[in-house]
Amino acid sequence: MNEAHPAMTSSRERAAWSTSGYLMLVVFLALAFLLVVRIGTFNGESGQVGSFVGGVFLLPLALIVIAKGFYMIQPNQAAAITLFGSYRGTDRNHGLRWVWPWMGKTRISVRANNVVSEKLKVNDLRGNPIEIATTVVWRVADTAQALFDVDDYKAFVFVQIESAVRSIGSRYPYDDIEHMEVTLRGSHDQVNAELRDELNSRLQTAGITVDSCGLTHLAYAPEIAGAMLRRQQAEAVIAARRKLVEGAVSMVEMALTQLSEKNVVHLDDDRRAAMVANLMVVLCGERDTQPVVNTGMAS
Template sequence: MAHQPAQERDASTRNGFASIGIGLVAALAAIALVASRPGPVSVTIAVLLFALAAWCWAGLYMLQPNQAALLMFFGSYRGTDRHEGLRWANPFFVATKMSVRARNFNSEKLKVNDLRGNPIEIAAAIVWRVEDTARASFDVENYEAYVLTQAEAAVRHLASRYAYDNLQVDEHGNTGAEITLRSGTEEVGAALRAELEARFAQAGIAVLDAKLTHLAYAPEIAGTMLRRQQAEAVVAARSKIVQGAVGMVELALKGLEERGLISLDDERKAAMVSNLLVVLCSDHDATPVVNTGTLYN
Protein backbone atom coordinates (compact mmCIF):
# COMPACT_ATOMS: atom_id res chain seq x y z
CA MET A 1 0.00 0.00 0.00
CA ALA A 2 1.42 3.36 -1.04
CA HIS A 3 2.28 5.81 1.68
CA GLN A 4 -0.18 8.69 1.94
CA PRO A 5 1.58 11.98 2.73
CA ALA A 6 0.36 13.88 5.77
CA GLN A 7 -1.79 16.93 5.16
CA GLU A 8 -2.08 19.92 7.46
CA ARG A 9 -5.56 20.84 8.65
CA ASP A 10 -7.00 23.41 11.04
CA ALA A 11 -7.33 22.37 14.66
CA SER A 12 -10.43 22.97 16.75
CA THR A 13 -9.28 25.69 19.17
CA ARG A 14 -10.58 28.96 20.58
CA ASN A 15 -9.47 32.21 22.17
CA GLY A 16 -7.73 31.62 25.47
CA PHE A 17 -9.03 34.75 27.22
CA ALA A 18 -12.58 33.40 27.09
CA SER A 19 -11.38 30.22 28.78
CA ILE A 20 -9.64 32.23 31.48
CA GLY A 21 -12.85 34.15 32.12
CA ILE A 22 -14.98 31.01 32.31
CA GLY A 23 -12.52 29.34 34.66
CA LEU A 24 -12.30 32.40 36.87
CA VAL A 25 -16.11 32.65 37.12
CA ALA A 26 -16.34 28.94 37.97
CA ALA A 27 -13.69 29.23 40.68
CA LEU A 28 -15.31 32.28 42.26
CA ALA A 29 -18.71 30.63 42.13
CA ALA A 30 -17.32 27.55 43.89
CA ILE A 31 -15.79 29.65 46.65
CA ALA A 32 -18.95 31.69 47.10
CA LEU A 33 -21.11 28.57 47.18
CA VAL A 34 -19.04 26.88 49.87
CA ALA A 35 -18.84 30.06 51.93
CA SER A 36 -22.57 30.79 51.77
CA ARG A 37 -24.03 27.26 51.99
CA PRO A 38 -21.60 24.77 53.50
CA GLY A 39 -22.65 21.16 53.16
CA PRO A 40 -22.00 17.98 51.17
CA VAL A 41 -24.03 19.10 48.16
CA SER A 42 -22.34 22.49 48.02
CA VAL A 43 -18.93 20.93 48.35
CA THR A 44 -19.71 18.48 45.54
CA ILE A 45 -20.85 21.28 43.28
CA ALA A 46 -17.82 23.36 44.28
CA VAL A 47 -15.50 20.49 43.38
CA LEU A 48 -17.15 20.24 39.98
CA LEU A 49 -16.79 23.99 39.48
CA PHE A 50 -13.13 23.84 40.42
CA ALA A 51 -12.71 20.94 37.99
CA LEU A 52 -14.30 23.11 35.28
CA ALA A 53 -11.91 25.96 36.13
CA ALA A 54 -8.94 23.59 36.01
CA TRP A 55 -10.18 22.26 32.66
CA CYS A 56 -10.38 25.79 31.27
CA TRP A 57 -6.94 26.74 32.50
CA ALA A 58 -5.13 23.48 31.71
CA GLY A 59 -5.71 23.84 27.96
CA LEU A 60 -4.10 27.29 27.66
CA TYR A 61 -1.05 27.93 25.50
CA MET A 62 0.40 30.93 23.70
CA LEU A 63 1.57 31.37 20.10
CA GLN A 64 3.77 34.14 18.74
CA PRO A 65 3.39 35.58 15.22
CA ASN A 66 4.49 33.06 12.56
CA GLN A 67 4.37 30.20 15.02
CA ALA A 68 2.15 27.13 14.82
CA ALA A 69 1.11 24.42 17.26
CA LEU A 70 0.54 20.81 16.23
CA LEU A 71 -2.09 19.19 18.44
CA MET A 72 -1.79 15.47 19.17
CA PHE A 73 -4.27 13.25 21.01
CA PHE A 74 -2.62 10.03 22.19
CA GLY A 75 -0.47 9.87 19.04
CA SER A 76 -3.24 10.96 16.67
CA TYR A 77 -2.87 14.20 14.72
CA ARG A 78 -5.80 16.54 15.45
CA GLY A 79 -4.78 19.61 13.47
CA THR A 80 -2.56 22.67 13.50
CA ASP A 81 -3.32 26.01 15.14
CA ARG A 82 -1.74 29.05 13.45
CA HIS A 83 -3.62 31.79 15.36
CA GLU A 84 -1.32 34.01 17.39
CA GLY A 85 -1.94 35.06 20.97
CA LEU A 86 -3.42 33.18 23.93
CA ARG A 87 -5.19 30.02 22.74
CA TRP A 88 -7.13 27.14 24.28
CA ALA A 89 -7.49 23.53 23.19
CA ASN A 90 -8.57 20.28 24.77
CA PRO A 91 -6.24 19.74 27.78
CA PHE A 92 -5.69 16.13 26.65
CA PHE A 93 -4.15 17.46 23.44
CA VAL A 94 -0.36 17.74 23.40
CA ALA A 95 0.67 20.99 21.69
CA THR A 96 4.02 20.93 19.88
CA LYS A 97 5.08 24.38 18.77
CA MET A 98 6.84 24.93 15.45
CA SER A 99 8.23 28.06 13.81
CA VAL A 100 6.91 28.90 10.34
CA ARG A 101 9.15 31.95 9.94
CA ALA A 102 11.47 32.37 6.96
CA ARG A 103 14.91 30.88 7.54
CA ASN A 104 18.19 31.46 5.77
CA PHE A 105 20.65 28.70 4.96
CA ASN A 106 24.15 29.34 3.61
CA SER A 107 25.69 26.19 2.22
CA GLU A 108 29.35 25.42 2.62
CA LYS A 109 31.71 25.74 -0.35
CA LEU A 110 31.30 22.47 -2.23
CA LYS A 111 33.93 21.10 -4.58
CA VAL A 112 32.19 19.52 -7.58
CA ASN A 113 32.71 18.98 -11.31
CA ASP A 114 30.83 21.11 -13.81
CA LEU A 115 29.29 19.91 -17.08
CA ARG A 116 32.72 19.75 -18.77
CA GLY A 117 34.33 17.95 -15.85
CA ASN A 118 36.24 20.94 -14.52
CA PRO A 119 36.54 21.00 -10.71
CA ILE A 120 34.86 24.09 -9.28
CA GLU A 121 33.85 25.51 -5.91
CA ILE A 122 30.21 26.50 -5.47
CA ALA A 123 27.96 27.66 -2.63
CA ALA A 124 24.38 28.93 -2.38
CA ALA A 125 22.10 30.91 -0.07
CA ILE A 126 18.60 29.47 0.35
CA VAL A 127 15.61 31.13 2.04
CA TRP A 128 12.94 28.65 3.15
CA ARG A 129 10.11 28.16 5.59
CA VAL A 130 7.76 25.42 6.77
CA GLU A 131 4.60 25.49 4.67
CA ASP A 132 2.91 22.24 5.75
CA THR A 133 3.55 21.53 9.43
CA ALA A 134 2.09 18.03 9.23
CA ARG A 135 4.47 16.90 6.49
CA ALA A 136 7.45 18.53 8.18
CA SER A 137 6.66 16.67 11.41
CA PHE A 138 5.43 13.28 10.22
CA ASP A 139 6.82 12.59 6.72
CA VAL A 140 10.51 13.17 7.51
CA GLU A 141 12.53 12.35 10.62
CA ASN A 142 14.11 15.77 11.08
CA TYR A 143 13.02 18.44 8.64
CA GLU A 144 15.93 20.79 9.43
CA ALA A 145 18.53 18.09 8.74
CA TYR A 146 16.50 17.08 5.68
CA VAL A 147 16.74 20.62 4.30
CA LEU A 148 20.51 20.76 4.78
CA THR A 149 21.11 17.41 3.10
CA GLN A 150 18.79 17.98 0.16
CA ALA A 151 20.10 21.51 -0.40
CA GLU A 152 23.65 20.21 -0.72
CA ALA A 153 22.50 17.48 -3.12
CA ALA A 154 20.60 20.05 -5.22
CA VAL A 155 23.61 22.38 -5.47
CA ARG A 156 25.87 19.49 -6.49
CA HIS A 157 23.41 18.34 -9.14
CA LEU A 158 22.96 21.88 -10.44
CA ALA A 159 26.72 22.31 -10.89
CA SER A 160 26.89 19.13 -12.97
CA ARG A 161 24.18 20.42 -15.34
CA TYR A 162 25.97 23.62 -16.41
CA ALA A 163 29.47 24.57 -17.46
CA TYR A 164 31.33 27.10 -15.36
CA ASP A 165 31.91 29.36 -18.35
CA ASN A 166 31.59 29.28 -22.12
CA LEU A 167 35.11 28.70 -23.41
CA GLN A 168 34.14 28.74 -27.09
CA VAL A 169 35.06 32.13 -28.54
CA ASP A 170 34.52 33.03 -32.21
CA GLU A 171 36.76 35.16 -34.38
CA HIS A 172 34.99 38.29 -33.17
CA GLY A 173 35.69 37.53 -29.50
CA ASN A 174 32.08 36.64 -28.73
CA THR A 175 30.92 33.60 -26.77
CA GLY A 176 27.97 31.43 -27.68
CA ALA A 177 24.45 31.53 -26.28
CA GLU A 178 25.02 28.61 -23.89
CA ILE A 179 23.75 29.20 -20.34
CA THR A 180 26.61 28.86 -17.88
CA LEU A 181 26.98 29.15 -14.13
CA ARG A 182 28.89 32.42 -14.46
CA SER A 183 26.82 34.18 -17.11
CA GLY A 184 23.30 32.80 -16.57
CA THR A 185 22.67 34.13 -13.07
CA GLU A 186 18.89 34.40 -13.34
CA GLU A 187 18.44 31.14 -15.26
CA VAL A 188 20.68 29.18 -12.91
CA GLY A 189 18.95 30.67 -9.86
CA ALA A 190 15.54 29.68 -11.25
CA ALA A 191 16.78 26.15 -11.98
CA LEU A 192 18.17 25.85 -8.45
CA ARG A 193 14.90 27.02 -6.92
CA ALA A 194 12.86 24.58 -9.04
CA GLU A 195 15.04 21.65 -8.00
CA LEU A 196 14.89 22.63 -4.34
CA GLU A 197 11.10 22.91 -4.47
CA ALA A 198 10.89 19.40 -5.95
CA ARG A 199 13.17 17.99 -3.25
CA PHE A 200 11.55 19.88 -0.34
CA ALA A 201 7.95 19.06 -1.32
CA GLN A 202 8.00 15.80 0.63
CA ALA A 203 8.80 17.67 3.84
CA GLY A 204 6.26 20.46 3.28
CA ILE A 205 9.01 23.09 2.88
CA ALA A 206 8.56 26.16 0.65
CA VAL A 207 11.54 27.80 -1.08
CA LEU A 208 11.33 31.59 -0.98
CA ASP A 209 14.63 32.38 -2.73
CA ALA A 210 17.78 30.64 -3.90
CA LYS A 211 20.94 32.24 -5.27
CA LEU A 212 24.57 31.24 -5.80
CA THR A 213 26.88 33.08 -3.39
CA HIS A 214 30.24 31.63 -4.39
CA LEU A 215 31.53 30.37 -7.73
CA ALA A 216 35.16 29.76 -8.64
CA TYR A 217 37.46 27.25 -10.23
CA ALA A 218 39.08 24.82 -7.81
CA PRO A 219 42.59 25.96 -6.67
CA GLU A 220 44.40 23.23 -8.65
CA ILE A 221 43.16 24.57 -12.01
CA ALA A 222 42.42 28.20 -11.14
CA GLY A 223 45.79 29.44 -12.41
CA THR A 224 45.54 27.49 -15.67
CA MET A 225 41.99 28.65 -16.37
CA LEU A 226 42.95 32.24 -15.58
CA ARG A 227 45.77 32.12 -18.14
CA ARG A 228 43.38 30.61 -20.65
CA GLN A 229 40.86 33.40 -20.09
CA GLN A 230 43.61 35.98 -20.42
CA ALA A 231 44.79 34.37 -23.67
CA GLU A 232 41.24 34.39 -25.04
CA ALA A 233 40.88 38.03 -24.11
CA VAL A 234 44.15 38.88 -25.89
CA VAL A 235 43.09 36.96 -29.01
CA ALA A 236 39.71 38.69 -29.04
CA ALA A 237 41.35 42.12 -28.63
CA ARG A 238 43.88 41.39 -31.37
CA SER A 239 41.10 40.28 -33.68
CA LYS A 240 39.29 43.60 -33.27
CA ILE A 241 42.54 45.56 -33.71
CA VAL A 242 43.38 43.73 -36.94
CA GLN A 243 39.86 44.26 -38.30
CA GLY A 244 40.11 47.97 -37.57
CA ALA A 245 43.60 48.23 -39.02
CA VAL A 246 42.59 46.53 -42.26
CA GLY A 247 39.70 48.95 -42.64
CA MET A 248 41.95 51.95 -42.03
CA VAL A 249 44.53 50.73 -44.56
CA GLU A 250 41.78 50.20 -47.11
CA LEU A 251 40.50 53.75 -46.55
CA ALA A 252 44.01 55.17 -46.80
CA LEU A 253 44.76 53.48 -50.13
CA LYS A 254 41.36 54.38 -51.52
CA GLY A 255 41.78 58.01 -50.50
CA LEU A 256 45.20 58.27 -52.12
CA GLU A 257 43.92 56.80 -55.37
CA GLU A 258 40.81 58.99 -55.49
CA ARG A 259 42.79 62.18 -54.91
CA GLY A 260 45.51 61.17 -57.35
CA LEU A 261 48.29 62.11 -54.93
CA ILE A 262 50.53 59.18 -55.83
CA SER A 263 50.31 56.16 -58.06
CA LEU A 264 51.53 52.90 -56.56
CA ASP A 265 52.19 49.61 -58.25
CA ASP A 266 51.29 46.33 -56.54
CA GLU A 267 54.71 45.94 -54.93
CA ARG A 268 54.63 49.45 -53.43
CA LYS A 269 51.05 48.94 -52.27
CA ALA A 270 52.10 45.75 -50.50
CA ALA A 271 54.96 47.57 -48.80
CA MET A 272 52.70 50.42 -47.69
CA VAL A 273 50.06 47.99 -46.40
CA SER A 274 52.73 46.13 -44.45
CA ASN A 275 54.06 49.33 -42.91
CA LEU A 276 50.60 50.62 -41.99
CA LEU A 277 49.62 47.33 -40.39
CA VAL A 278 52.81 47.30 -38.35
CA VAL A 279 52.08 50.83 -37.12
CA LEU A 280 48.40 50.17 -36.37
CA CYS A 281 48.76 46.72 -34.80
CA SER A 282 51.93 47.26 -32.80
CA ASP A 283 51.84 47.11 -28.98
CA HIS A 284 54.39 49.93 -28.81
CA ASP A 285 54.69 53.34 -30.40
CA ALA A 286 56.04 53.00 -33.90
CA THR A 287 59.23 54.87 -34.92
CA PRO A 288 58.75 56.10 -38.50
CA VAL A 289 61.64 56.26 -40.98
CA VAL A 290 61.46 59.32 -43.19
CA ASN A 291 62.50 58.70 -46.76
CA THR A 292 64.35 61.84 -47.94
CA GLY A 293 64.69 60.56 -51.47
CA THR A 294 62.03 59.58 -53.91
CA LEU A 295 59.49 56.94 -53.14
CA TYR A 296 61.11 54.53 -55.57
CA ASN A 297 64.69 54.90 -54.34
Protein backbone atom coordinates in the same frame (compact mmCIF):
# COMPACT_ATOMS: atom_id res chain seq x y z
CA MET B 1 7.74 -14.01 -0.11
CA ASN B 2 8.12 -10.35 0.77
CA GLU B 3 5.01 -8.41 1.66
CA ALA B 4 4.33 -5.16 -0.21
CA HIS B 5 4.63 -2.09 1.96
CA PRO B 6 1.85 0.49 1.63
CA ALA B 7 2.85 3.75 -0.06
CA MET B 8 3.30 6.75 2.18
CA THR B 9 0.31 9.07 2.03
CA SER B 10 1.07 12.75 1.67
CA SER B 11 -0.32 14.97 4.41
CA ARG B 12 -2.11 18.23 3.64
CA GLU B 13 -2.52 21.16 5.97
CA ARG B 14 -6.04 22.17 6.95
CA ALA B 15 -7.51 24.56 9.48
CA ALA B 16 -8.03 23.19 12.99
CA TRP B 17 -10.83 24.03 15.38
CA SER B 18 -9.77 26.28 18.23
CA THR B 19 -11.22 29.18 20.12
CA SER B 20 -9.98 32.39 21.65
CA GLY B 21 -7.99 31.83 24.81
CA TYR B 22 -9.09 35.19 26.18
CA LEU B 23 -12.73 34.06 26.23
CA MET B 24 -11.81 30.87 28.05
CA LEU B 25 -9.66 32.91 30.44
CA VAL B 26 -12.77 34.83 31.46
CA VAL B 27 -14.59 31.54 32.05
CA PHE B 28 -11.62 30.25 34.07
CA LEU B 29 -11.59 33.34 36.29
CA ALA B 30 -15.37 33.17 36.78
CA LEU B 31 -15.18 29.53 37.90
CA ALA B 32 -12.27 30.32 40.21
CA PHE B 33 -14.26 33.17 41.75
CA LEU B 34 -17.26 30.85 42.19
CA LEU B 35 -15.06 28.28 43.94
CA VAL B 36 -13.76 30.91 46.35
CA VAL B 37 -17.32 32.08 47.07
CA ARG B 38 -18.45 28.51 47.71
CA ILE B 39 -15.65 27.93 50.18
CA GLY B 40 -16.17 31.30 51.86
CA THR B 41 -19.94 30.89 52.33
CA PHE B 42 -19.82 27.32 53.67
CA ASN B 43 -20.88 27.34 57.34
CA GLY B 44 -21.12 23.63 58.00
CA GLU B 45 -24.90 23.29 57.88
CA SER B 46 -26.15 19.87 56.88
CA GLY B 47 -28.09 21.22 53.90
CA GLN B 48 -24.97 22.73 52.37
CA VAL B 49 -22.70 19.73 52.71
CA GLY B 50 -23.82 18.05 49.49
CA SER B 51 -23.53 21.14 47.32
CA PHE B 52 -20.23 22.08 48.95
CA VAL B 53 -18.67 18.66 48.35
CA GLY B 54 -19.91 18.69 44.74
CA GLY B 55 -18.59 22.19 44.17
CA VAL B 56 -15.21 21.44 45.78
CA PHE B 57 -14.64 18.47 43.44
CA LEU B 58 -16.31 19.65 40.22
CA LEU B 59 -15.10 23.24 40.10
CA PRO B 60 -11.39 22.41 40.54
CA LEU B 61 -11.76 19.67 37.91
CA ALA B 62 -13.28 22.18 35.50
CA LEU B 63 -10.48 24.65 36.27
CA ILE B 64 -7.84 21.99 35.55
CA VAL B 65 -9.53 21.04 32.25
CA ILE B 66 -9.68 24.69 31.14
CA ALA B 67 -6.11 25.44 32.25
CA LYS B 68 -4.72 22.49 30.28
CA GLY B 69 -6.26 23.77 27.06
CA PHE B 70 -4.39 27.10 26.91
CA TYR B 71 -1.50 27.64 24.49
CA MET B 72 0.20 30.64 22.93
CA ILE B 73 1.01 31.25 19.26
CA GLN B 74 3.39 34.05 18.31
CA PRO B 75 3.27 35.89 14.95
CA ASN B 76 4.48 33.73 12.04
CA GLN B 77 4.07 30.63 14.14
CA ALA B 78 1.57 27.78 13.88
CA ALA B 79 0.39 24.87 16.01
CA ALA B 80 -0.46 21.44 14.64
CA ILE B 81 -3.38 19.92 16.58
CA THR B 82 -3.52 16.14 17.01
CA LEU B 83 -5.98 13.80 18.72
CA PHE B 84 -4.43 10.55 19.94
CA GLY B 85 -1.91 10.63 17.10
CA SER B 86 -4.40 11.69 14.40
CA TYR B 87 -3.82 15.03 12.68
CA ARG B 88 -6.81 17.33 13.24
CA GLY B 89 -5.57 20.53 11.60
CA THR B 90 -3.27 23.51 12.06
CA ASP B 91 -4.02 26.69 13.99
CA ARG B 92 -2.34 29.79 12.50
CA ASN B 93 -4.18 32.36 14.66
CA HIS B 94 -1.63 34.07 16.87
CA GLY B 95 -2.28 35.08 20.45
CA LEU B 96 -3.77 33.17 23.38
CA ARG B 97 -5.69 30.14 22.06
CA TRP B 98 -7.59 27.22 23.59
CA VAL B 99 -8.52 23.68 22.57
CA TRP B 100 -9.63 20.64 24.49
CA PRO B 101 -6.86 19.57 26.86
CA TRP B 102 -6.64 16.00 25.52
CA MET B 103 -5.59 17.30 22.10
CA GLY B 104 -1.86 17.57 21.37
CA LYS B 105 -0.32 20.86 20.26
CA THR B 106 2.97 20.96 18.31
CA ARG B 107 4.30 24.43 17.56
CA ILE B 108 6.19 25.05 14.33
CA SER B 109 7.73 28.22 12.94
CA VAL B 110 6.62 29.48 9.51
CA ARG B 111 9.17 32.30 9.47
CA ALA B 112 11.77 32.70 6.76
CA ASN B 113 15.07 30.90 7.38
CA ASN B 114 18.42 31.70 5.82
CA VAL B 115 20.94 28.92 5.19
CA VAL B 116 24.47 29.36 3.84
CA SER B 117 25.78 26.03 2.64
CA GLU B 118 29.33 24.83 3.11
CA LYS B 119 31.81 25.03 0.25
CA LEU B 120 31.33 21.89 -1.83
CA LYS B 121 33.84 20.46 -4.31
CA VAL B 122 32.04 19.55 -7.53
CA ASN B 123 33.14 18.63 -11.06
CA ASP B 124 31.63 21.03 -13.61
CA LEU B 125 30.33 20.02 -17.03
CA ARG B 126 33.88 19.82 -18.43
CA GLY B 127 35.15 17.77 -15.49
CA ASN B 128 37.06 20.60 -13.82
CA PRO B 129 36.94 20.49 -9.98
CA ILE B 130 35.34 23.66 -8.61
CA GLU B 131 34.28 24.96 -5.20
CA ILE B 132 30.69 26.15 -4.91
CA ALA B 133 28.45 27.40 -2.10
CA THR B 134 25.00 28.97 -1.97
CA THR B 135 22.63 30.87 0.30
CA VAL B 136 18.98 29.77 0.46
CA VAL B 137 15.97 31.56 1.99
CA TRP B 138 13.27 29.00 2.81
CA ARG B 139 10.17 28.67 4.97
CA VAL B 140 7.55 26.11 5.92
CA ALA B 141 4.53 26.36 3.61
CA ASP B 142 2.63 23.23 4.69
CA THR B 143 2.99 22.43 8.38
CA ALA B 144 1.39 19.00 8.07
CA GLN B 145 3.92 17.83 5.48
CA ALA B 146 6.84 19.31 7.43
CA LEU B 147 5.86 17.56 10.66
CA PHE B 148 4.41 14.26 9.47
CA ASP B 149 5.87 13.44 6.04
CA VAL B 150 9.59 13.70 6.92
CA ASP B 151 11.41 12.74 10.08
CA ASP B 152 13.33 16.02 10.58
CA TYR B 153 12.41 18.72 8.09
CA LYS B 154 15.39 20.98 8.93
CA ALA B 155 17.91 18.19 8.37
CA PHE B 156 16.00 17.29 5.20
CA VAL B 157 16.44 20.87 3.93
CA PHE B 158 20.21 20.84 4.53
CA VAL B 159 20.68 17.51 2.71
CA GLN B 160 18.57 18.57 -0.28
CA ILE B 161 20.41 21.90 -0.58
CA GLU B 162 23.71 20.04 -0.86
CA SER B 163 22.27 17.62 -3.43
CA ALA B 164 20.76 20.42 -5.52
CA VAL B 165 23.98 22.46 -5.50
CA ARG B 166 25.99 19.43 -6.65
CA SER B 167 23.45 18.76 -9.40
CA ILE B 168 23.47 22.35 -10.71
CA GLY B 169 27.26 22.59 -10.48
CA SER B 170 27.70 19.55 -12.73
CA ARG B 171 25.28 20.77 -15.42
CA TYR B 172 27.24 23.82 -16.56
CA PRO B 173 30.88 24.71 -17.21
CA TYR B 174 32.57 27.10 -14.86
CA ASP B 175 33.44 29.59 -17.59
CA ASP B 176 33.39 30.07 -21.35
CA ILE B 177 35.71 32.66 -22.84
CA GLU B 178 33.66 32.75 -26.05
CA HIS B 179 30.42 33.52 -24.17
CA MET B 180 28.56 31.04 -26.35
CA GLU B 181 26.96 28.89 -23.63
CA VAL B 182 25.44 29.16 -20.19
CA THR B 183 28.10 29.11 -17.48
CA LEU B 184 28.14 29.18 -13.70
CA ARG B 185 30.20 32.36 -13.61
CA GLY B 186 28.55 34.32 -16.39
CA SER B 187 24.85 33.38 -16.16
CA HIS B 188 23.96 34.14 -12.54
CA ASP B 189 20.25 34.81 -13.06
CA GLN B 190 19.59 31.66 -15.07
CA VAL B 191 21.65 29.43 -12.77
CA ASN B 192 20.01 30.86 -9.63
CA ALA B 193 16.52 30.44 -11.11
CA GLU B 194 17.24 26.82 -12.04
CA LEU B 195 18.69 26.16 -8.59
CA ARG B 196 15.51 27.57 -6.99
CA ASP B 197 13.29 25.37 -9.18
CA GLU B 198 15.45 22.36 -8.34
CA LEU B 199 15.18 23.02 -4.60
CA ASN B 200 11.41 23.60 -4.70
CA SER B 201 11.00 20.30 -6.54
CA ARG B 202 13.13 18.43 -4.00
CA LEU B 203 11.59 20.08 -0.92
CA GLN B 204 7.97 19.76 -2.00
CA THR B 205 7.71 16.47 -0.11
CA ALA B 206 8.45 18.27 3.16
CA GLY B 207 6.09 21.20 2.55
CA ILE B 208 9.02 23.63 2.22
CA THR B 209 9.15 26.50 -0.27
CA VAL B 210 12.27 28.39 -1.34
CA ASP B 211 11.80 32.15 -1.70
CA SER B 212 15.25 32.95 -3.12
CA CYS B 213 18.70 31.49 -3.54
CA GLY B 214 22.02 32.44 -5.07
CA LEU B 215 25.61 31.32 -5.33
CA THR B 216 27.84 32.94 -2.70
CA HIS B 217 31.13 31.25 -3.60
CA LEU B 218 32.39 30.00 -6.95
CA ALA B 219 36.03 29.23 -7.71
CA TYR B 220 38.28 26.60 -9.20
CA ALA B 221 39.60 24.04 -6.72
CA PRO B 222 43.04 24.96 -5.32
CA GLU B 223 44.82 22.11 -7.12
CA ILE B 224 43.98 23.54 -10.57
CA ALA B 225 43.44 27.20 -9.75
CA GLY B 226 46.91 28.27 -10.92
CA ALA B 227 46.74 26.38 -14.21
CA MET B 228 43.22 27.60 -14.94
CA LEU B 229 44.26 31.18 -14.20
CA ARG B 230 47.06 30.92 -16.75
CA ARG B 231 44.64 29.43 -19.26
CA GLN B 232 42.16 32.24 -18.67
CA GLN B 233 44.92 34.80 -19.16
CA ALA B 234 46.01 33.12 -22.41
CA GLU B 235 42.44 32.96 -23.67
CA ALA B 236 41.91 36.61 -22.78
CA VAL B 237 45.07 37.61 -24.69
CA ILE B 238 43.98 35.58 -27.72
CA ALA B 239 40.49 37.09 -27.65
CA ALA B 240 41.93 40.60 -27.34
CA ARG B 241 44.34 39.98 -30.25
CA ARG B 242 41.49 38.67 -32.38
CA LYS B 243 39.42 41.77 -31.73
CA LEU B 244 42.43 43.98 -32.45
CA VAL B 245 43.15 42.27 -35.75
CA GLU B 246 39.50 42.42 -36.81
CA GLY B 247 39.43 46.14 -36.10
CA ALA B 248 42.74 46.76 -37.87
CA VAL B 249 41.61 44.90 -41.00
CA SER B 250 38.40 46.92 -41.20
CA MET B 251 40.31 50.18 -40.74
CA VAL B 252 42.86 49.28 -43.45
CA GLU B 253 40.05 48.31 -45.81
CA MET B 254 38.27 51.60 -45.11
CA ALA B 255 41.48 53.61 -45.65
CA LEU B 256 42.26 51.97 -49.00
CA THR B 257 38.67 52.35 -50.17
CA GLN B 258 38.53 56.06 -49.37
CA LEU B 259 41.95 56.74 -50.94
CA SER B 260 40.81 55.05 -54.09
CA GLU B 261 37.37 56.69 -54.22
CA LYS B 262 38.70 60.22 -53.62
CA ASN B 263 41.60 59.76 -56.04
CA VAL B 264 44.07 60.84 -53.39
CA VAL B 265 46.71 58.45 -54.63
CA HIS B 266 46.89 55.60 -57.15
CA LEU B 267 48.55 52.51 -55.78
CA ASP B 268 49.79 49.51 -57.68
CA ASP B 269 49.77 46.09 -56.10
CA ASP B 270 53.26 46.39 -54.61
CA ARG B 271 52.63 49.79 -53.02
CA ARG B 272 49.19 48.64 -51.84
CA ALA B 273 50.76 45.61 -50.13
CA ALA B 274 53.43 47.84 -48.53
CA MET B 275 50.78 50.25 -47.24
CA VAL B 276 48.71 47.39 -45.84
CA ALA B 277 51.74 46.00 -44.05
CA ASN B 278 52.65 49.40 -42.59
CA LEU B 279 49.10 50.11 -41.42
CA MET B 280 48.82 46.68 -39.81
CA VAL B 281 52.08 47.25 -37.95
CA VAL B 282 50.89 50.64 -36.74
CA LEU B 283 47.44 49.41 -35.68
CA CYS B 284 48.45 46.08 -34.16
CA GLY B 285 51.77 46.97 -32.58
CA GLU B 286 52.05 47.16 -28.80
CA ARG B 287 54.57 50.02 -28.87
CA ASP B 288 54.22 53.49 -30.35
CA THR B 289 55.52 53.61 -33.90
CA GLN B 290 58.25 56.03 -34.98
CA PRO B 291 57.38 57.66 -38.31
CA VAL B 292 60.05 57.98 -41.02
CA VAL B 293 59.65 61.00 -43.30
CA ASN B 294 60.60 60.38 -46.90
CA THR B 295 61.57 63.69 -48.55
CA GLY B 296 62.26 62.11 -51.89
CA MET B 297 65.85 63.53 -51.94
CA ALA B 298 68.72 61.19 -52.57
CA SER B 299 71.80 61.65 -50.52
